[in-house]
Structure formats: structure tokens, C-alpha cells
Amino acid sequence: MSGHLLHNLILFGRVLRGLGLDVNPGRMMDLVSALDHIEIGNKTDFFYAARTLLVHEREDLELFDEAFELFWRKPAESWDVEWQGLTRRRRSTKPIVMPPPLKDEPPPAANDSDSAPQEPMTVIEVTRTYSDREVLRHKDFAQMSVEESEAVNELMSHLRWKISERRTRRARPGKGETLDLRRTLRRSLRAGGEIFSWSYREPKLKPRPLVIIADISGSMERYTRVLLHFIYGMTAALTQRVEAFVFSTRLTRITRPLQIRDLDLALKNVGELVHDWASGTRIGESLKYFNFEWGRRVLGRGAVVLIISDGWDRGAVEMLDREMARLKRNCHRVIWLNPLLGAADYEPLTRGIQAALPHIDNFLPVHNLASLEDLANRLADLDQR
Amino acid sequence: MILNSIDELQNALRERNYIAERGLATSLYLALKLGRPLFLEGEAGVGKTEVAKVLASLLDTELIRLQCYEGLDIHHAVYEWNYTRQMMHIRLAESRGEKADEAELFGPEFLLRRPLLQAIEQSKEKPPVLLIDELDRSDEEFEAFLLEVLSDFQITIPEIGTIKTPNPPVVVITSNRTREVHDALKRRCLYYWIDYPSFEKELEIVQARLPHAPEKLARQVTGFIQALREMDLYKLPGVAETLDWTTALVALDQKALDPVIVDETLGAVLKYQDDVDKIKGEQTRVVLDRIKAEAT
Numbered sequence: 001m002s003g004h005l006l007h008n009l010i011l012f013g014r015v016l017r018g019l020g021l022d023v024n025p026g027r028m029m030d031l032v033s034a035l036d037h038i039e040i041g042n043k044t045d046f047f048y049a050a051r052t053l054l055v056h057e058r059e060d061l062e063l064f065d066e067a068f069e070l071f072w073r074k075p076a077e078s079w080d081v082e083w084q085g086l087t088r089r090r091r092s093t094k095p096i097v098m099p100p101p102l103k104d105e106p107p108p109a110a111n112d113s114d115s116a117p118q119e120p121m122t123v124i125e126v127t128r129t130y131s132d133r134e135v136l137r138h139k140d141f142a143q144m145s146v147e148e149s150e151a152v153n154e155l156m157s158h159l160r161w162k163i164s165e166r167r168t169r170r171a172r173p174g175k176g177e178t179l180d181l182r183r184t185l186r187r188s189l190r191a192g193g194e195i196f197s198w199s200y201r202e203p204k205l206k207p208r209p210l211v212i213i214a215d216i217s218g219s220m221e222r223y224t225r226v227l228l229h230f231i232y233g234m235t236a237a238l239t240q241r242v243e244a245f246v247f248s249t250r251l252t253r254i255t256r257p258l259q260i261r262d263l264d265l266a267l268k269n270v271g272e273l274v275h276d277w278a279s280g281t282r283i284g285e286s287l288k289y290f291n292f293e294w295g296r297r298v299l300g301r302g303a304v305v306l307i308i309s310d311g312w313d314r315g316a317v318e319m320l321d322r323e324m325a326r327l328k329r330n331c332h333r334v335i336w337l338n339p340l341l342g343a344a345d346y347e348p349l350t351r352g353i354q355a356a357l358p359h360i361d362n363f364l365p366v367h368n369l370a371s372l373e374d375l376a377n378r379l380a381d382l383d384q385r
Numbered sequence: 386m387i388l389n390s391i392d393e394l395q396n397a398l399r400e401r402n403y404i405a406e407r408g409l410a411t412s413l414y415l416a417l418k419l420g421r422p423l424f425l426e427g428e429a430g431v432g433k434t435e436v437a438k439v440l441a442s443l444l445d446t447e448l449i450r451l452q453c454y455e456g457l458d459i460h461h462a463v464y465e466w467n468y469t470r471q472m473m474h475i476r477l478a479e480s481r482g483e484k485a486d487e488a489e490l491f492g493p494e495f496l497l498r499r500p501l502l503q504a505i506e507q508s509k510e511k512p513p514v515l516l517i518d519e520l521d522r523s524d525e526e527f528e529a530f531l532l533e534v535l536s537d538f539q540i541t542i543p544e545i546g547t548i549k550t551p552n553p554p555v556v557v558i559t560s561n562r563t564r565e566v567h568d569a570l571k572r573r574c575l576y577y578w579i580d581y582p583s584f585e586k587e588l589e590i591v592q593a594r595l596p597h598a599p600e601k602l603a604r605q606v607t608g609f610i611q612a613l614r615e616m617d618l619y620k621l622p623g624v625a626e627t628l629d630w631t632t633a634l635v636a637l638d639q640k641a642l643d644p645v646i647v648d649e650t651l652g653a654v655l656k657y658q659d660d661v662d663k664i665k666g667e668q669t670r671v672v673l674d675r676i677k678a679e680a681t
Contacts (some may be wrong), residue, residue, distance in 0.1 A: 022568060030419060037418040038391065038411070045391055048411035056571035058426060058562075058578045168524070169456025181468035193475035193485055292619065296563050301455070322659070326619075 005040070006032070012071050016054060019063055023054050043072070137369040140342055142222035152369055153229045159372060161237040164382040165205040166302040166332070176202025207240040208304050208332060208382070213290060215309030216274065217248035217281035223339045223367075224278075227308055230372065232258055232266055243298040247286035248276045253294070281312055283352055284319035291326050302332040304382065308366060310340050313352030320352055324359035333382055335362040337375065342367030386443060388414065394443075402593045403432070403439040404586060412577040413440065422535055422556035424571055427579035430623020433559040437516035440555065447513040449554070451500035453523035459530065463540055465497045491544035502540055508550035515554040521564045532570050582624060584611050590624060591631055598631050605642040606631050608676035610654065616668075618660045626654050644670050 009031065016023045031053045038045045047068055055064045136152060144152065173180055183199035212231050216224050235242045235258045244254045257269035271277075299305070305327065313320060328334050336356065340346045342365040348357060357363065362378065365371045388394045394417075395410040405413070413436070416423040425433045441448035451462060471490050478485040498506065504515040517531070534540065535556065539549035558574060560566055582590065584607060591603045610627045622630075630653045639646055647669045655661045664672075 022572070024572070027572070030421075034415050034419060037415060044407060045411055048408040049415055051408070052412040052415060052575045052577055056424065056568070056574070056576040061578060169454070170458060170524070170526070171456075182466065185466075185468050185471055188472075188475075189487060189490075193479060195472075296561075297565065300563055 012050075012067075013054070015067060015071060016064065019067060021055065021060050021064065022057070027053055047072075137373075139369075140367045141226045141339065142367070144226075149226055152226065155369055156226075156229060156233055156372065159233065159237075159376055161234055161376055162380045163208050163210055163238065163240070163304055164380055166208050167203040168206045170204040171201035172204050173199060174202030176200050178202075206301075207238070208302050209241045209243070209298070209300075210234065210238060210306065211298055211303050211331070212242065212244045212306045212308070213251075213287070214244070214246045214307075215248065215281060215283070216246045216277055217312070218278045219281065219310055219312045220308075220339070221278045227366070228267055228270065229263070232263055235259065236261070241298075243294075245290060245294070246270075246274055247281075247283070248279045249282050249286075250276055251286040251289045251293075252276075280314050281309075281352075282315040283309060283311070283313045283356075284315040284317070284321075284323055287323040287327060288319060291323055291330075295327070295330055299327075299330045304333045304335065304379070305331045306335050306337060308337045308339075310338055311336075311348070311350045311353035311356065313350070317351045317355045321355040321359075324356045328359040333361045334359060335364060335375075335378075336360045337364050337366035339365065339367040341365035342371060386445060388417065390414075397443050398439055399593075401439045401442055403435060404582075404590045404593060405436075406580075406582070406586070409436070409577055409579065412575050416557075416575045417555065419575075420553060422558055422574040424566075424574035424576050425557065425559045425579060426562055426576070428581070428621065428623055429561050430625035431579045431581060432624055433579055434516065434518055437514050437518075437557040437559075440557065441514040444514065444555065446511055446555075447507065448516060449500050449504045449507070449513050450516045450518060452518050453520050453527070455522060455524055457523045457527050461499055462527065462530075463499050463501045463534075464542060465499065466491065467495045467497050471495050493545065496542070496545070501534060502548065504554045505538055505540055505548055505550050508538070508552055508554045512550075512552050512554045515556045517556065517558045519561060520558050520566055520570075521560040521562060525567070528567055528570055532567075532573065535570075535573055581614055581621070584608065587611065587624060587627060591627060594628055595631050595635065598635050599640050601641050602634060602639060603631060604680065605673075605676060606634065608679065609642060609647070609672055612672045612676060613654065613664070616664075618655065618663065619657045620655070620660060622654045629653050642673060644673060647673065 009028065013023050013025075013028045031050055034049045034053060035046075038049050040046060050068065051061070051064055055061055136148060136155065139148065141149065141152070171178060173183060178201045180199040180201045184195060187197070187199065188195045212234065214227055214231060220227075231244050231254075235244065235255075242255070242258075244258055245251050246254055252274045254270045254273060257273060258266050260266040260269060324334075338348075338353070341348075341363065348354065348363070364375060364378070366375070386397065388397065391407070391410050391414045394414045395405055395407070398405045398410065398413075412423060415421070423436075425436060427433055437450070438448055474490060474495070475485040500515070504513055507513050520528070520531075523531075537549070538553045539547055541547045556574075581587075587610070588603060588607045591598065591607055592600075595603070606627060610622050610630070614621050630650065633650055633653050634642075634646070637646070637650070648665050651661050651665060651669075655664060
């Protein structure tokens with residue numbers, strides 16, 4: 001191979017990396033050896049060879065195609081302009097920035113705060129007295145000052161999240177109903193081949209996956225910041241997969257930026273990814289998009305779905321009804337969290353909520369810290385299936 | 386069969402009634418030449434599994450299939466001891482007044498070979514095609530294990546020893562994307578996304594696979610399916626549905642599509658009641674009129 005081509009290949013690899021594609025040096029080496037097997041003069045074959053080796057996500061295919069077109073086919077002069085257009089579209093990269101957590105790990109908080117007087121109140125007590133905390137626990141997120149919501153974010157990070165487990169199809173030795181012939185035989189061999197007792201296997205348990213779909217439309221604006229903190233906290237605290245989506249007029253997946261282990265950076269990345277902050281609400285359409293594009297991919301394995309919205313919908317109610325029904329069929333539990341439910345005189349009369357209610361398992365408030373604590377208890381206590 | 390170019394491979398596939406896009410042929414060819422697993426993704430019914438089958442036939446070798454499911458473990462994927470036989474063996478030895486020999490009990494005779502072990506053992510003679518079907522259905526534990534197997538193609542059975550092969554099997558992995566497969570595994574593979582075929586390609590597939598179907602019918606069915614794929618449906622029909630539908634219509638002795646027969650047989654194409662309701666009746670007529678207008 002000519003040195004010129006090799007040079008260009010390496011440059012092309014660097015360009016793809018710059019666009020956020022997962023291209024490593026090993027793959028580039030593979031591509032070089034692949035060139036022995038194809039006619040380099042044939043652009044189409046070269047294109048497909050590079051593509052099959054350098055891309056392994058469907059979402060990246062389109063970006064690769066454009067980058068290839070630009071890099072290998074366009075004359076140099078048109079490069080700069082079009083290049084800028086491409087970089088602007090770069091895909092959201094996986095979090096590479098992983099600064100260490102800023103503070104020491106907080107001491108493990110007891111599960112229910114009121115029955116645990118021995119709980120050491122270390123970090124919090126410095127700034128808040130007990131009664132302050134009680135007031136804060138019950139204050140509506142929407143009415144909080146900046147300082148108060150900061151304090152709540154801090155308190156929120158001490159909430160213990162756990163989602164009840166489900167039976168998997170894997171088994172482990174235990175007191176189940178399936179015979180464990182492997183262990184039975186092994187034990188019998190020790191007794192010279194005589195079976196004195198049978199061994200059994202029981203199903204392994206695993207926490208359920210969690211999917212959060214949050215409304216960030218205009219009517220939810222006062223809650224959005226706190227709720228994003230809440231979602232971030234859940235993602236960080238739970239060991240299982242947490243998939244997070246936000247919507248107002250369209251749905252955006254924010255799972256990846258939320259994996260960054262620095263809260264501010266994570267929220268900043270979310271902010272850049274989402275383009276429809278505080279605009280209108282189209283719950284039905286957003287859920288439809290979720291069902292069509294993501295449902296099959298994230299709802300398996302008995303997932304629990306949390307929808308956070310006030311139910312003010314400007315879209316078609318029939319669609320919301322249909323899509324909620326579809327969502328319900330495909331997951332274990334649908335929990336709808338509504339900040340308005342915290343108000344004493346609230347009645348779920350909006351057309352959106354009316355359409356959604358029959359398909360909801362739990363309809364809960366999410367307006368203050370106490371309601372989040374309640375949610376935490378419920379999530380830990382769902383039945384198995 | 387020794388393949389020397391992508392063209393040759395593409396033609397060989399075509400001879401076996403598999404119509405492959407140039408991109409897929411390139412990926413396959415490189416997978417064979419570089420000895421790497423091929424990772425195929427795409428919607429259901431676009432012919433992912435078929436690739437492995439036709440490849441086995443083309444290489445004149447055996448196809449070993451591992452169907453994935455949740456909870457698939459090493460005992461079903463690699464090997465298991467035949468406990469019932471072992472227990473019988475112990476009893477029989479006892480009845481002869483002997484004691485069963487443990488080394489014999491855990492020897493090859495009592496070993497049940499599951500697909501992964503089979504594939505590695507057979508590779509010593511002639512590498513088979515190993516199809517790991519619908520990997521997305523398995524769980525993360527199995528994925529991690531598979532990653533290990535794919536990196537060195539050797540399996541250790543404590544009682545017997547390590548089994549390995551100098552020439553690895555041809556590995557084809559498929560996924561319907563019901564779950565994201567881990568990047569580490571995909572990085573080991575060549576990747577190809579099988580898209581729905583164009584009208585011409587799909588017609589070619591129908592005619593290659595179902596040569597008895599009247600041409601007019603084949604054209605109309607293909608056109609109808611292509612139109613459906615542009616619609617807002619929950620589950621779009623794949624090539625498998627095109628072939629099923631054509632087969633059904635041929636069995637019903639249809640020479641062409643009409644609104645009545647379409648509505649009656651729509652169940653072969655659309656697998657969700659919502660989708661059937663949406664198309665049945667008015668939409669059927671609209672689409673039929675459109676493809677008839679395009680044909681003239």
C-alpha cells in the first residue's frame with residue numbers, strides 16, 4: 001500500500017473519532033489488512049469495507065456515510081464549509097469525562113428516617129435544623145427559593161433507591177422446585193453413589209430495569225430542575241439499567257449524558273441535547289414515538305415505567321389513550337407522578353389525565369421531598385412476576 | 386468453495402437464491418477472509434438468519450445454531466454432563482458389585498455437547514458456520530461469556546481439560562435490537578445493518594424464492610409491501626412477510642391483487658390488530674390504485 005493512502009486512512013480514522021464514533025486503532029489495523037482482500041480501485045467496495053469495520057451502531061451509519069463522502073470524494077476546496085456543518089451534527093458522545101466524585105461518599109442513610117433516631121445527621125445538620133428539614137420535606141418544589149432547592153437536592157441525594165426484584169430465568173442452588181442433578185450426583189458420589197438427599201435450584205432474582213419519561217414542557221417548568229436532579233440521583237444510585245427520556249413536543253433520550261459522574265456536567269450535557277425546553281406538550285405523540293422507537297429496546301425484562309407529567313396535553317387524546325394502553329401492555333408497572341396531585345384541591349380532570357388514568361397502576365404526587373420518600377418505599381415493594 | 390472476490394461471493398449467494406446487497410457481500414467476504422465474526426442487525430424478517438444458512442451451504446459445511454433466550458447458560462450453550470446416564474451407570478456398576486470409576490463417569494462418553502462446544506470440536510476437522518441467533522434475547526451474563534469464547538475459541542471443562550481449535554468456525558451473530566448489545570462484543574465483529582430491500586431487490590428475491598408466482602402478482606405484492614413500509618405502522622412487514630403473503634396468494638390461485646383478497650389475507654402481512662385496522666378497507670384501495678397507476 002502506498003504511504004499516501006495509509007496517511008489518509010489514519011487521518012480518516014481520526015476524523016471519525018472526532019465525530020464521536022467508536023473507532024479504535026485495532027479497527028484501523030483491521031481495515032488495513034482488509035485492503036489486501038478487496039480492489040482498492042473500487043470505491044464502493046472500499047466504502048463498504050470501511051463501514052463494516054469502523055461502525056458498529058446503526059445510529060452511526062448515516063454520519064459515517066456523510067463523513068466518507070466528504071473525506072474521500074469531495075475536492076479539497078469545499079471541505080471547510082461542509083465540514084463545519086457536519087461537526088455541528090456530531091452525535092452525542094459517550095461520556096468520556098469522568099472526574100472523580102467531589103465529596104466523600106455520604107454515610108449510608110437509614111431506610112425510613114422516622115424510625116431511626118440513631119441515624120447520624122452529619123452533612124445536613126451543619127446547615128439545617130431538624131424542624132427546618134421537616135418544613136423542607138413538605139414544601140412544594142415550585143415554591144422553593146434557589147437556596148431551598150439546593151438544600152433539597154442535597155437531601156435528595158441521601159434518598160435510598162431500590163426497585164423490587166423479579167425472577168429471572170436463571171437458577172441457582174437453593175430451595176426451589178427444580179431438581180439440581182449436578183449437585184445431587186456430586187453429593188451422592190461422596191457417599192459412594194447412594195443418593196441420600198436431593199438438591200434443588202431456585203430462580204435467581206434481579207432488580208427490574210427502570211424507564212423514566214419526564215415532561216419538561218412549559219407547565220412543568222418550575223419542577224424541571226428538581227426533577228432532573230431526581231432522575232440523575234436515581235440513575236446514579238441504582239445498579240440496574242435506568243433509561244431516561246424527556247419530552248415536551250418531542251422525545252429525547254438522555255440516558256447517556258446522565259451517566260457522567262459529575263452532576264453539573266451531566267445536566268449541562270442534557271441541556272445541550274434537548275431542544276424543546278419549556279415548550280408545548282404533546283404527551284400522546286411523545287409516547288407513540290417512545291413505543292415505536294424505544295419500547296421494544298428498553299421495556300423488556302419486566303421494566304417499571306415512571307412517567308412524570310402534569311397531564312396538560314395539547315395533542316389528540318385518542319392517541320394518548322392508545323399509546324398508554326400499548327405502554328401498559330409492554331411493561332410490568334406504569335407509575336404516573338404528577339406534581340399537581342400535591343395540591344389538596346386538585347382533581348384529575350384534564351383530558352390528558354382522564355385518558356391516561358385507566359392505564360396507570362399508581363398515580364402519585366411528586367411535589368415535595370416527602371412524596372419522593374413515599375415513592376422510594378413503593379418502588380422497593382412491587383410484587384414479583 | 387474457495388472465493389476470490391466479492392463478485393464471486395455475490396454470485397454464489399445468488400445461485401443459492403439469496404440476493405445480497407453489495408455491502409452485505411463485502412462484509413461477509415471480509416468476515417471470511419479476516420476470520421472475524423459477523424454481527425448482523427436489522428428489523429425482524431429481513432433475512433439475517435438466512436445469511437448463515439446460505440453461507441453454510443455455500444461453504445459446504447455444517448450449520449450449528451445456538452438460539453438465544455433469557456437465562457441461556459453455559460449448560461445449554463457449551464456442555465452438560467448426562468446425569469441420568471451417570472446415575473444409571475453407578476447403579477449398574479453397583480449391581481455387578483463394583484464401584485463406578487469417577488474418571489470414567491466424567492469422561493467424553495457422558496458429555497452432552499451443546500452448540501458452542503460442537504462448533505469448536507468440529508472446527509478441528511472442518512470449520513462449521515456457527516449461528517448465534519437473536520443474541521439480544523440472552524442476558525448480559527451470557528454476553529460476557531460469549532465475548533470470552535469469541536476471543537480465543539477455547540473452552541475448558543474442568544474434568545476433561547481445554548478444548549481448542551487452530552481454525553475457528555465462521556461465526557454469524559444476529560440481533561433484532563430488543564436490547565442494546567454491549568459495545569465490547571460488537572467491537573470484535575464486523576458489523577452490518579440489513580435494511581429493507583428496494584423494490585427491484587425485493588422483487589428479485591420473490592422471483593428467486595418463489596419462481597412459480599405469476600409475475601404480475603409478484604410485482605403487485607412487492608409494491609404493496611413497499612408502500613406499507615412508508616406508512617405509520619407499529620410493526621412494518623419484512624421480506625419474510627412478502628414471501629409468506631405471496632405463497633399464500635399463490636396457494637389461493639390468485640393472479641393479481643384485488644381489494645377483497647388483500648383484506649382477507651392481510652393477517653399474513655401485518656401482525657398487530659391496530660395495524661390491520663388502519664389499512665383494511667379504504668387504505669387497501671388507495672394503495673392498490675397507486676401501485677396499479679405506477680405499473681402502467
